[in-house]
Amino acid sequence: MKNTILKKFHNIFILYFVSILIVLAVSVYSLMHLFETATQKQLLSYGQIALDSDVLYINTITNSVKDIFDSISFDSQISKLLNYESIQASDLYLGLQRLRTYADSNVFIDSIYIYNRSDDTIYVSSPNALEAVYSPSDFYDEGASDLMEHYSAYKNMQPIFRRIEVTYPDESVSSYVSFIRYNTLKPTNHSDVVMINVKLDIFSQLLSSVPENNNRLLLFADSAGWYEVIAGSRASYSEHTIETVLQKLNEGSFDIRLEDKHYIVCSQRVMSSAIHIVLIADESTMSTITQAKGYSHSLMLLALLFAVCIIATISVIKRIIRINALHKSTMANLQKEKLELSFENKRRQILVYFHGNSSEEISDNDMADLCGLIGHENNASLRTVLILLSINSYHSKISLRYERVKDRNVLKYDICKTAEEVMSGFQVVCSTFDDNENCFFVVQKMEDQCGLIEALANVSNFIKEKYSVTATIFVSADTEFSKLPSSYAELSKHLPYKTLYEPGSIITSDMLDAREMFTCSIPDVLSRRLSQNILQLNVAMAILDLKEILEIISKGSYKSFQLNLFQLVVDLDDVLSKLQVNNGIEKTIYIDVLLYNLTSFETLDSIYKAFEAVILQAEQIVMQNKNSHQANIITQMQDIIRNNYFMKDFSIVIVSEQIGMNASYLGKLFKRSTGLTFIEFLHEERMAAACNLLETTDMKIVEIVSTVGYSDVPYFYKLFKKVNGCTPMSYRQKH
Known part of the structure; x- marks a missing residue:
């Protein structure tokens, strides 16, 4: 009986133990499946957020290119380069200057080409160009020349990916994204063309979803299978993997298993929806969040071992806590990126207001939006002063430290905040910076104008000491807050004046108005x-x-x-x-x-x-x-004299015309080099020729006089006797 009870208890215990193991196994499997699914969604979300920041930069570059196209279209100086069959030198200079200004006004743009089909000329603003004007046959960028002549295969603002071999300033091959604009109303391949080139490297520098030394891949692609790598480790991804991913582009963000690896793929359309930007990442390198997967098998084994169930549970709890901490850290970084994107969006909206129509006041709705952005009371009639700080130069070390666009924006942000601190005695309404080397501030008007100038001098000195940056400061006249776009346009128009002032100068609107009224000329x-x-x-x-x-x-x-x-x-x-x-x-x-x-x-x-x-x-x-050169000139002059001495009207003027130099200069040079004047050497040659004719021929003396270039016989006799000590007849008799 006892054995039967023990046997039954033993069977129940085994059944209970097996049941517990089955329940644990199912529970762990379910938890791991849920964890796997949640992790995949989180990784996709993380990848999409990272890609969103890249899309913002790409759209910024595309919009910048479109803005430059729009500005060029309405620029009267550029229109002369585009539409005139012949152009004056002054218009050419101003046109090229404007073209250079557009190319330098945007950090994203590498070069601008203008193809004038009427006179078959390409005007260029490029760091790789030795000249500013080319014919299509001589243009170093042969691909661009052919493309602008035969553009029918491309739409306006369609991105064109290509490579250019350049020899200046160094021999290299660079990848570019080119955009063209032409007149669609004209017959095919009959319009003038403007091309703007953006180096593909600028995308690599700006885009942050693929950090350095990271096993991810970022590329441009289209649905036809074409792609261009922007950043990342191309060698880590096989051609088959990339082709398979590109076939599923229309699915948006997804995960896929290929070649025993799990990949996260995120994509968005960019550049007017012409192409996709695609982020491909090996799940194992996507984020520290995925470290939890490395412990999944260990958790499974620990859970299955009932004897150490408590230890396994504790380990799982600890791991979850650690994962949660890592998750919070990652989300904090994402939140930081969101804040940066929010600030960038806010900055660009402020710039839009200030770049608006300067002839019109800001509308009430726009004024309310602007005041909401800068956190200031909505007061359109508030009297303000606009201050524009234009950076002249950086110290070489600072320039290297802030070489990237993103880093340069950080420096300008720090300069804005530093200026606000130095000007703490004034009510700074808002401050920001543009895409060029300019920071600007809006300050509430105060009666003490001299105090403002003194504070700005302190700002200039402080940023020079702290950041090794020199800047010229422009100060507008006081104006209503709603009319700030007009003040901004006026100060921007006068930015070239910093060339005429010492770096670090403070230039007021009164100084600019006085300059505008004063015209100088070269005495x-x-x-x-x-x-x-x-x-x-x-x-x-x-x-x-x-x-x-x-x-x-x-x-x-x-x-x-x-x-x-x-x-x-x-x-x-x-x-x-x-x-x-x-x-x-x-x-x-x-x-x-x-x-x-x-x-x-x-x-x-x-x-x-x-x-x-x-x-x-x-x-x-x-x-x-x-x-x-002088020795060659003297020899040339002597040869001309020996070959033409017999001409009756022969003079140094004839020699100067043949040589192409000033007669007076030639006379002085001949005297200094030979010790004889031109006339003395000419007489020597003529006398030598006359003596030769007297010795070797029976010509009459009158004929000899004419033959050697004289028209006055008595003068010839007088000169001959002076040179030879006897008359021509006596010379013939003696010889």
């Missing part, structure tokens, strides 16, 4: 003196004259400064051409490079140094070629 006396000093190779005095001219023309309006600067270039080109002609030198001093680079000079000192370099180059070339 004729100085212009002539500069030309004379250059022609006489008095370089030291020429450079002093140049400095004086730049100081004079820099005191007027920026427009008059540009015109005078262009006139100075033209005058310098003329005098350098004369200098080379007078010295018998082929044209080796090219002023075109200086003319093209004038738009890139940001300070008056850099402009002065550029002109100084041209003058010093001219002096060096003349001095290097002077000795050997």
Whole structure:
């Protein structure tokens, strides 16, 4: 009986133990399945959020390109490059300057091409271009030249991915995304074309969903199977994996198992829905959240071992706590990214208000939205002052530290906050920065204008000491808060004036208005003196004259400064051409490079140094070629005299015309080199020829006189006797 009871108890215990194991196994399996599903959804959500920030940057770049296209379309100077069959030099200069301004105004844009089909010319603003004007056959970017001539296969603003081989400033092959715009109303392949090129590297620098040294892949792709890698480890993904993923692009975000690996795939349409941006990531490298999966089998084994069930439970609880901490950390990072995106969105909305129509006041609704963004009371009539801080230059170390666009924005944000702290005595309504090197502040008007200027001087000195950054500060006149777009447009229009002021200057609207009313011109006396000093190779005095001219023309309006600067270039080109002609030198001093680079000079000192370099180059070339060239000129003159001495009207003027140099200069050079004047050498040659004819022929003396180039017989007799000591008849009798 006892054995029967023990046996029954033993069977019940085994059944209970097995039941417990089955329940635990099912529970653990269910929990692991739920955990797996939740993790997949979380990873997809994480990947999509990370991709959203990249899409924002891509849309920002695309919108920037579209804005540049729109600006170029309505620019009168650029229209002359597009629509005119022939263009004046001044219009060409202004057009190229405007083109360079558009290219430099946006950090995303690498280069801009304009193809004028009427005169078959390509105008270029590019760091890889040696010149600004090309014919299609000579253009270094052959692919762009062919594309602009035969654009029918592409739509306006359709992204075109291509590679360019360049040789300047270094030989390299770069990948670009190009956008074109043409007139759709014209027949196919008959419109002028504007092309804007964005380096593919700019996307790699901006996009943050694929950190460095991370086994993920970010690429552009379309539904036809084409793709272009932007960032990530291409070698870690087989061609089959990528092709399989691209076939499922229309499914949006999904996970897929391929080649014994689990991949997370997120995609969105970008660039006007023309292409997809796709993020592919191995689940094991997607996030620290996935570390929990590595312990799933261990948890299963621990759960199945009933003897250590409590320990397994405790371990699971600890692991869940750790996972939750990691999850919170990850979500905190995502929240930080969201805040950054929110700030960027807020900044861009403020910029939209300030870039709005300057001729109209902000509407009541827009005013309410703006005040909500900046957290300020809605008061359209509030009197404010707009302050624009334009960065001139960075210290080399700072420039390297903030090389990326994102880092540069962080620096400008810090400058804004620092300026607010220094100006704590003033009511700063709002502050922000644009995509260029400009920060701006809106300050409530105070009676103490001098105090504001003093505070701004402290701001300039503080950011120079703290960040090694020099900046020029522009101060508007006080205006109503609702009219700030007009003040912003006015200050932005006057930004080029920082070229005429010392870095770190504070420029008020009154100073700008006074400058606009004042027009300067180059004094004729100085212009002539500069030309004379250059022609006489008095370089030291020429450079002093140049400095004086730049100081004079820099005191007027920026427009008059540009015109005078262009006139100075033209005058310098003329005098350098004369200098080379007078010295018998082929044209080796090219002023075109200086003319093209004038738009890139940001300070008056850099402009002065550029002109100084041209003058010093001219002096060096003349001095290097002077000795050997003068000897060649003398030999050439002697050959011309020996071949033409018999001409009755032969003179140094004829020689100068054949050589192409100034007659007076040739006369002085001949005398200095041979010790004889031109006439003395000519008489020697004629007398030698006359003596030869007297010795070897029976020609009459009158005929000999005419043959050797004289028309006055008595003068010939007198000169012959002076040279030979006897008359021509006596000379013939003796010889």
